[in-house]
Amino acid sequence: MQRFTRDEMASRVARDIPEGAYVNLGIGLPTMVANHLPKDREIFLHSENGLLAMGPAPAPGSEDADLINAGKQPVTLLPGGAYFHHADSFAMMRGGHLDFCVLGAFQVSKTGDLANWHTGAKDAIPAVGGAMDLAIGAKKVYVMMEHTTKQGQSKIVDACTYPLTGIRCVNRIFTDLAVIDVTPRGLEVVEIVDGLAFDELQRLTGAPLAAGPALKESQ
Amino acid sequence: MQRFTRDEMASRVARDIPEGAYVNLGIGLPTMVANHLPKDREIFLHSENGLLAMGPAPAPGSEDADLINAGKQPVTLLPGGAYFHHADSFAMMRGGHLDFCVLGAFQVSKTGDLANWHTGAKDAIPAVGGAMDLAIGAKKVYVMMEHTTKQGQSKIVDACTYPLTGIRCVNRIFTDLAVIDVTPRGLEVVEIVDGLAFDELQRLTGAPLAAGPALKESQ
Amino acid sequence: MINKIVPSVAAAVADIHDGATVMIGGFGTAGMPSELIDALIERGARQLTVVNNNAGNGDTGLAALLKAKCVRKIICSFPRQTDSWVFDSLYRAGEIELELVPQGNLAERIRAAGAGIGAFFTPTGYGTMLADGKETREIDGRQFVLEKPIHADFALIKADRGDRWGNLVYRKTARNFGPIMASAAKCTIAQVRETVDLGGLDPEAIVTPGIFVQRVVRAPADALSEPQAVLTRSRPNS
Amino acid sequence: MINKIVPSVAAAVADIHDGATVMIGGFGTAGMPSELIDALIERGARQLTVVNNNAGNGDTGLAALLKAKCVRKIICSFPRQTDSWVFDSLYRAGEIELELVPQGNLAERIRAAGAGIGAFFTPTGYGTMLADGKETREIDGRQFVLEKPIHADFALIKADRGDRWGNLVYRKTARNFGPIMASAAKCTIAQVRETVDLGGLDPEAIVTPGIFVQRVVRAPADALSEPQAVLTRSRPNS
Numbered sequence: 001m002q003r004f005t006r007d008e009m010a011s012r013v014a015r016d017i018p019e020g021a022y023v024n025l026g027i028g029l030p031t032m033v034a035n036h037l038p039k040d041r042e043i044f045l046h047s048e049n050g051l052l053a054m055g056p057a058p059a060p061g062s063e064d065a066d067l068i069n070a071g072k073q074p075v076t077l078l079p080g081g082a083y084f085h086h087a088d089s090f091a092m093m094r095g096g097h098l099d100f101c102v103l104g105a106f107q108v109s110k111t112g113d114l115a116n117w118h119t120g121a122k123d124a125i126p127a128v129g130g131a132m133d134l135a136i137g138a139k140k141v142y143v144m145m146e147h148t149t150k151q152g153q154s155k156i157v158d159a160c161t162y163p164l165t166g167i168r169c170v171n172r173i174f175t176d177l178a179v180i181d182v183t184p185r186g187l188e189v190v191e192i193v194d195g196l197a198f199d200e201l202q203r204l205t206g207a208p209l210a211a212g213p214a215l216k217e218s219q
Numbered sequence: 220m221q222r223f224t225r226d227e228m229a230s231r232v233a234r235d236i237p238e239g240a241y242v243n244l245g246i247g248l249p250t251m252v253a254n255h256l257p258k259d260r261e262i263f264l265h266s267e268n269g270l271l272a273m274g275p276a277p278a279p280g281s282e283d284a285d286l287i288n289a290g291k292q293p294v295t296l297l298p299g300g301a302y303f304h305h306a307d308s309f310a311m312m313r314g315g316h317l318d319f320c321v322l323g324a325f326q327v328s329k330t331g332d333l334a335n336w337h338t339g340a341k342d343a344i345p346a347v348g349g350a351m352d353l354a355i356g357a358k359k360v361y362v363m364m365e366h367t368t369k370q371g372q373s374k375i376v377d378a379c380t381y382p383l384t385g386i387r388c389v390n391r392i393f394t395d396l397a398v399i400d401v402t403p404r405g406l407e408v409v410e411i412v413d414g415l416a417f418d419e420l421q422r423l424t425g426a427p428l429a430a431g432p433a434l435k436e437s438q
Numbered sequence: 439m440i441n442k443i444v445p446s447v448a449a450a451v452a453d454i455h456d457g458a459t460v461m462i463g464g465f466g467t468a469g470m471p472s473e474l475i476d477a478l479i480e481r482g483a484r485q486l487t488v489v490n491n492n493a494g495n496g497d498t499g500l501a502a503l504l505k506a507k508c509v510r511k512i513i514c515s516f517p518r519q520t521d522s523w524v525f526d527s528l529y530r531a532g533e534i535e536l537e538l539v540p541q542g543n544l545a546e547r548i549r550a551a552g553a554g555i556g557a558f559f560t561p562t563g564y565g566t567m568l569a570d571g572k573e574t575r576e577i578d579g580r581q582f583v584l585e586k587p588i589h590a591d592f593a594l595i596k597a598d599r600g601d602r603w604g605n606l607v608y609r610k611t612a613r614n615f616g617p618i619m620a621s622a623a624k625c626t627i628a629q630v631r632e633t634v635d636l637g638g639l640d641p642e643a644i645v646t647p648g649i650f651v652q653r654v655v656r657a658p659a660d661a662l663s664e665p666q667a668v669l670t671r672s673r674p675n676s
Numbered sequence: 677m678i679n680k681i682v683p684s685v686a687a688a689v690a691d692i693h694d695g696a697t698v699m700i701g702g703f704g705t706a707g708m709p710s711e712l713i714d715a716l717i718e719r720g721a722r723q724l725t726v727v728n729n730n731a732g733n734g735d736t737g738l739a740a741l742l743k744a745k746c747v748r749k750i751i752c753s754f755p756r757q758t759d760s761w762v763f764d765s766l767y768r769a770g771e772i773e774l775e776l777v778p779q780g781n782l783a784e785r786i787r788a789a790g791a792g793i794g795a796f797f798t799p800t801g802y803g804t805m806l807a808d809g810k811e812t813r814e815i816d817g818r819q820f821v822l823e824k825p826i827h828a829d830f831a832l833i834k835a836d837r838g839d840r841w842g843n844l845v846y847r848k849t850a851r852n853f854g855p856i857m858a859s860a861a862k863c864t865i866a867q868v869r870e871t872v873d874l875g876g877l878d879p880e881a882i883v884t885p886g887i888f889v890q891r892v893v894r895a896p897a898d899a900l901s902e903p904q905a906v907l908t909r910s911r912p913n914s
Binding site for chain 2: 677678789790791792793839840841843859874875877879880882885886887888
């Protein structure tokens with residue numbers, strides 16, 4: 001079966017981020033989106049640890065231990081960027097000033113509930129970081145994840161079985177098989193990977209799907 | 220009858236402010252305290268409109284409309300001073316970071332209730348400013364006022380009749396007749412102006428007074 | 439390319455609508471965005487709710503906005519000043535509504551709006567008439583009053599320098615309410631003394647990051663752009 | 677004359693007592709006051725409650741403090757990292773208590789302590805297990821959780837430069853929790869790369885005004901003062 005590669009997924013997310021947007025890219029897969037933002041768009045990357053207008057990774061040898069991102073990797077600051085403290089940084093999220101955040105996920109429910117911080121395993125050490133703040137901290141919350149687990153189970157579900165990160169917070173899901181909107185009417189498919197039929201996508205998905213307006217038009 | 224002059228009152232308040240103290244001086248009479256702080260003590264003056272380490276009034280002709288105090292008079296900033304925004308400025312008060320504030324008052328009750336913002340007159344336009352924040356905004360709240368009104372009524376009362384600024388917030392009262400502490404045991408006189416007997420002071424005061432330890436010792 | 443710098447104060451306030459809630463920076467006249475207020479008067483928006491520390495001084499700036507009968511309600515801490523005669527007479531005539539808020543609660547309510555806080559418990563005002571009817575609670579032996587955020591449609595503020603991304607620095611005590619109002623409004627309009635190139639502001643010293651600012655306008659406009667500004671001003675509803 | 681600059685990290689932490697609540701700045705190792713932490717280990721205070729974003733990296737800094745069995749409880753948002761083996765083993769052995777707080781709530785609870793806020797309603801964490809048992813409320817159609825401030829006895833933070841009145845500026849993202857922790861502790865101790873004369877910091881760019889800082893210490897100490905620092909370190913309880 002054809003699947004979007006991780007780069008294709010990141011590129012597809014990037015396509016939905018317009019010029020001028022303030023964006024937080026979560027740790028892991030979402031970080032890749034930065035490499036696919038069109039060079040001709042000015043997009044402002046926010047990092048929870050207190051910077052805005054984050055630039056690319058520094059050249060080897062130019063790393064600065066005081067200039068890192070949320071994943072604690074060395075980064076740079078663009079001209080026009082700014083530093084601020086943690087309360088101000090999370091005020092930007094909680095106050096609804098970010099336009100988009102892009103998060104990884106274990107599960108997303110049909111109503112947009114998000115589970116992405118804890119598997120609930122008894123022996124796991126819980127660590128939440130900024131996940132719950134990000135889940136409620138942008139005008140649009142995008143999730144970027146594989147459509148199914150390695151065992152083939154759908155990560156899109158009727159109701160999350162893992163501990164929740166946020167309730168009814170996800171707006172759009174980008175997987176390696178499709179782009180799906182969470183709407184008041186339920187899940188609506190925006191795009192499907194080439195060669196995959198809608199019915200087949202539905203079979204691989206743990207919640208009811210409908211064809212969204214764009215998909216209907218293209219078919 | 221002998222009375223402390225306004226300068227003597229201000230000087231007396233200044234004596235109770237130790238080196239290193241962070242202090243807010245309210246509008247009006249308390250502003251005079253600044254002129255009496257000993258030159259050999261480093262004391263930090265806070266102004267609610269966003270500055271710390273406020274200096275004296277500028278030389279005529281050097282006024283800067285962007286550098287004013289809470290009374291909107293031109294001031295200066297000492298080397299080592301800092302500017303900050305209004306939420307941070309009032310966080311300094313509310314968070315208990317100021318050591319002292321000195322306020323004027325219409326009335327102080329025997330339990331330390333303060334009335335200093337509104338006479339309650341029907342046609343008065345109410346204006347509170349930072350008064351209520353200051354009333355709860357320092358480790359010690361000093362009040363500096365005439366002992367009696369122009370009509371001879373005591374401004375120290377059993378219970379305030381004017382609208383309250385804060386409850387049980389005043390620690391020490393400096394008047395033109397005496398220095399009085401508000402204690403859990405009631406009002407205790409610390410000092411009396413020369414030539415005024417305790418009984419006479421009591422007669423001029425609308426709440427019961429006791430002699431404090433320092434006064435007893437000096438008698 | 440993102441360029442938040444707009445050519446004139448008239449253009450900057452062109453969409454402020456009747457009935458809008460407008461925060462206006464300043465403590466007295468320090469930090470008051472007078473040119474933006476003048477443009478708002480020209481625009482002629484009515485029935486505004488204004489949030490400011492005071493209620494105008496003399497006959498210019500905020501006082502002129504009140505005098506032009508643009509304001510239905512004012513939320514402030516200290517309306518009565520020696521030179522607040524415009525407000526005083528409107529208030530006595532019952533032509534303006536007043537919501538009086540202790541200054542620190544005013545600042546914190548504005549900050550709460552910008553920070554997405556739903557409500558907070560403050561000790562300020564407890565037991566006073568300004569807390570009448572408000573929910574109270576004892577927490578760890580101290581009494582608090584519940585206060586809610588103040589959101590706005592627009593904020594008009596004055597900064598010293600700004601860049602095309604909306605980053606701002608202020609000047610001395612003219613900073614006052616500017617940074618928190620910028621965070622609490624849907625659309626923040628900053629008049630600046632000077633615009634600078636991107637990177638011209640020290641990232642360690644930027645007080646208001648551009649995320650909180652939608653429009654930047656140089657005011658007063660310099661000699662070169664003044665004729666255009668005047669021209670624009672003659673078409674108030676453009 | 678007020679001089680908050682102390683001669684050594686040992687002197688700076690000399691009164692941190694058993695059972696104290698100690699905030700420690702830093703996000704990972706950026707902004708972590710490692711020299712102050714080392715001094716605290718030397719001092720040997722026990723049963724501490726530590727507030728930090730993480731729970732230590734590798735075997736140095738906060739991790740070393742945990743390893744030395746000085747910490748009874750940690751309040752943090754993200755303990756589990758690839759190099760958090762010290763915390764991991766203590767936690768699995770039941771030798772350390774963990775209070776897990778979403779990062780933004782952690783920051784806001786610290787800020788609330790410094791700002792004298794009794795409690796606040798936050799949307800973060802609503803409906804999750806981290807809000808279990810907490811009071812909730814619907815405000816204007818949105819759900820919130822009530823969170824309380826986190827106060828501390830001491831804050832150990834790292835800044836870039838400081839003066840004798842305790843004014844501080846930070847460096848890049850090493851700023852993170854420093855300014856808010858400084859405001860939330862009874863005694864804030866800042867290690868700085870460099871001390872400067874009064875007036876050497878731009879008053880427009882000071883991030884932490886001295887009112888929030890009780891002690892400033894240069895660390896690492898420079899070559900000249902290093903022998904003394906070593907000497908002091910050999911008498912941990914002085």
